[in-house]
Amino acid sequence: MSSLFGEINRRDFLKYSAITAAALGLSQTDVVTKLGEAMAAPRSGKAPVIWLEGQDCAGCTVSFAGTLNPPAAAIILDTISLRYHETIMAAAGHVSEKVLHETVKSGGYVLVVEGSIPTVDGRFCMVADRPFKEILLECAANAAAIIAVGACASYGGIPAAGPTGAKGVRDIIKNKPVINLSTCPVHPDHLVATIVYFLVTNKVPPLDKDGRPLMFYRELIHDTCRRRAYFEEGLLLQDWNDPEQKNWCLIDKGCKGPDTYSDCAVRRWNDGLNFCIDCGAGCRGCAQPTFYKGMSPLYSDKTGLAADLKEKAKRRKIKRKLVGKEVK
Amino acid sequence: MPKKITIDPVTRIEGHLKIDIEIENGKVVNAWSSGTMARGMEILLRGKDPRDASYVTSRICGVCYSVHQLCSVYALDDAYGAQIPTGGSLLRNLVMGAQYIYDHMLHFYHLTALDYLDIMAIAEYKGNDKDLLAVKDKIIHLVKTNDTYPLTPRYEPDEFCVKDSDMVISAVKHYIDALSMQAKARNMGAIFGGRQPHYQSIVVGGFTQLPDINQVLQFRNMLDEQKKFVDEVYFSDVMAFGTGPLMPLAKIGLGGGHYNYLSYGALPIKPPKKHLLFPAGVIKNLDPTNIVVEPFDQNKITESVKYAWYKNSNPLHPSKGETKYDLDKEEAYSFVKAPRYDGMPMEVGPLARMLVAKNPTLLELVKQGVKPGAVARHACRAIETKLVVNACYQWCDQLLEEMTKPGFKIHDNEHWETPDSGQGAGFYEPPRGALGHWIEIKNKKIKNYQAIVPSTWNASPRCEKGVRGQYEESLIGIPVPDPDNPINVVRVIRSFDPCLACAIHLIDPQTNEIKKFIVE
Secondary structure: OOOOEOOEOHHHHHHHHHHHHHHOOOOHHHHHHHHHHHHHOOOOOOEEEEEEEOEOOOHHHHHHOOOEOOEHHHHHHHHEEEEEEOOOOOOOHHHHHHHHHHHHHHOOEEEEEEOEEOOOOHHHEEEOOEEHHHHHHHHHHOEEEEEEEHHHHHHOOHHHHOOOOOEOHHHOOOOOOEEEEOOOOOOHHHHHHHHHHHHHHOOOOOEOOOOOEHHHHOOEHHHHOOOHHHHHHOOEOOOOOOHHHOOOEOHHHOOOHHHOEOOHHHHOEOOOOEOOOOOOOOOOOOOOOOOOHHHOOOOOOOOOHHHHHHHHHHHHOOOOOOOOOOOO | OOEEEEEOOOOOOEOOEEEEEEEEOOEEEEEEEEEOEOOOHHHHHOOOOOOHHHHHHHOOOOOOHHHHHHHHHHHHHHHHOOOOOHHHHHHHHHHHHHHHHHHHHHHHHHHHHHHOEOHHHHHHOOOOOHHHHHHHHHHHHHHHOOOOOOOOOOOOOOOOOEOOHHHHHHHHHHHHHHHHHHHHHHHHHHHHHOOOOOOOOEEOOEEOOOOOHHHHHHHHHHHHHHHHHHHHHHHHHHHHHHHOOOHHHHHHOOOOOOOOEEEOOEEEOOOOOOOEEEOOEEEOOOOOOOOOOEOOOHHHEEEEOOOEOEOOOOOEOHHHOOOOEOOOOOOOOEOOOEEEEOOEOOEOOHHHHHHHOOOHHHHHHHHOOOOOOHHHHHHHHHHHHHHHHHHHHHHHHHHHHHHOOOOOOOEOHHHOOOOOEEEEEEEEOOOOOOEEEEEEEEOOEEEEEEEEOHHHHHOOOOOOOOOOOHHHHHHOOOEOOOOOOOHHHHHHHHHOOOEHHHHOOOOOOOOOHHHHHOOO
8 A cells, every 4th residue: 555644554553553662661563463453353443432522622633633643644544443523523413423322332442532521510511412421421431441631631621710610531430540641732642652552452551640641741841851950050031032041941931840740841742843841931730630720820930939049049149151152 | 384403513613513403495494503512711711810811712722722822912912011023923923824724724624625525436536646546445445344434424415515536536635635734734833833732932022932043944844835735735626626516506605694794804914014914894795796895993893692691781892791601591592692793793704804805816706606605715715825825935034034133022021020900902813713802900810801703703693683693694595405414504604614612702700600500
């Protein structure tokens, strides 16, 4: 088969999966055999996936559809059998609801949930005339695995600060493990690798206390930040226009890196192109269960850390000796 | 007796939408558009640091993420008294340019094209193009393994569906190619925006990332690839379909609606000069042979809540909006309010923008018999994508010139700290149409926040005078010969590129009145 789906074909996808799996500590033979078997099985053998959207913005869907290596088309058409996804599926109305019911009935699917669940009143999120919570409970019952994508589905996210009693999936589904991929939006790499991990092992990956896979959420962003040296020196960015300050620590602009667990600082975003701290904005703590309310105000330091650092830096009278200066 | 049918959910849109219609003699005679999800974004902003608003409102929508962020910072700039340096304006234009390219392309191929194609015609392809044969093999493989999700099931193709195997197979090939192209277009935005979806570097006063020359070159290089795709694939597909097999739909003006159009205007071509790529203006009761554009006056905007789940009040200007939930209101059927301009429902979006601009390509199509409606909306998206691509080149060049000048600035550092009090309004023209944000600051905190988004205009329910919203009106009279297969209804609705998560906004629960409506 020619490389129809962008730069990747089935063999490339297996290779990619094998690399991912190697990173996960699995043997390549396992992966290629199991995934290969799964993908070559009769009746397509692709893993059925139901993707539900509750109180969402579709940002996680868009994030997932932005993956280039492997391209989204290869995943959607070659790897998974995407039975239900409101933003992508051809069907609408009663035609789409019929597929949902049939898939739920046959069971064994991966359930991906995007968006929070209103608990004050079911009418704050209705799909096909049913409260979203009811749909979620029904779909969770027969799911082989449940993945909450984004901050809203993981812990309630931004809507949790609002009036609808928005909750994460784990607050509704208590009898099954829920894998939380909690950044806002979900990092596409996190989702693709979690799906591959599950397809290969048929297991939930090791999780931290907040239900996040350790393979992505083990370390503090602050500990892997390339601006860390400036933090230690107390050099904190004050003016975005100043080229000398361009790479300084963003604590004084409210960076939440010291409170946030994720591999964003090493993985970066959008195929390694950039990410929140590199673009000078700073981390907003979107991967944490306390996001958004607990992280507000987003753009100022409420811990007093910045003031302490500036004070210390002043006392130590740090002079940067190894910095290039313009010769006139 | 008319037969009532419900389409819920309307898929391949952003957000949760339900459409009820009544059909008599194979035609729609009445329609109701209902937004069925609410989060209370404006409510949760109350009492917060005003600078949080741009970050939080970005999450109103994950498809058009940058647009709320930008509109919000325009409202904040206004309230803070910030002056945006030219560098900041150019960077904002460039990230919005990337948004336009991705958004329109994604809408055409991934959200709407399947309504116009009989995919199974691919099996009839007789040509020997290697790439197209690969598509044929792929689809046949999916069919043989009995797993064609998510391309099926679907509404059954009707007489307007394109069945020519050569056209269908190349469109499906482009559907697949465009999945990568839209992702790459978004990555252009991330070069300056920090990451996508949900940019990071747009803040009150300007921008946070001092760009370097290589980033501009990288953007420009990626733009070359987009330009090629937009010109040779996207634009030509839309025109080939619109003036070819879809010409009958274009000529009957399927989904025309009220023929009132509104554009707030946006994207300065050469900042700090004010001249806009998309001009502002209002058209009432369009006469395509003599387009009369009135100047836009924001004081003429009001919002009615008579048929929405909010406590009744008189129609108010959004800056004064005071509304409370009422989920038990008898006559209400939507979380979307009913904005009106001069008391009239308006269509916003690409068709409105291109009509207000009197775009020559659109006027040429009109001459050929294309009437305002679903097909014209798709055409206008393609037309303006080309305009945006070309403008991005100019902005890149101007940015390179600016950044090599001494004292180059991207941010107004003098106005970063929050004022004790203030008011601001921001107006913008994102891909889906006219967007407005309003903010009021008191004691350095947000006292009130309001947004009227494009889909609020288009998806609005009836107003206090009982006049239908634009979606509703545009469905009247369209043919639905088979009530179990209302494909024309979703064609019309999707032609607006609905964004329902955007359309719904809740205000003022000061009294915590919501508790009254607990049903669980």
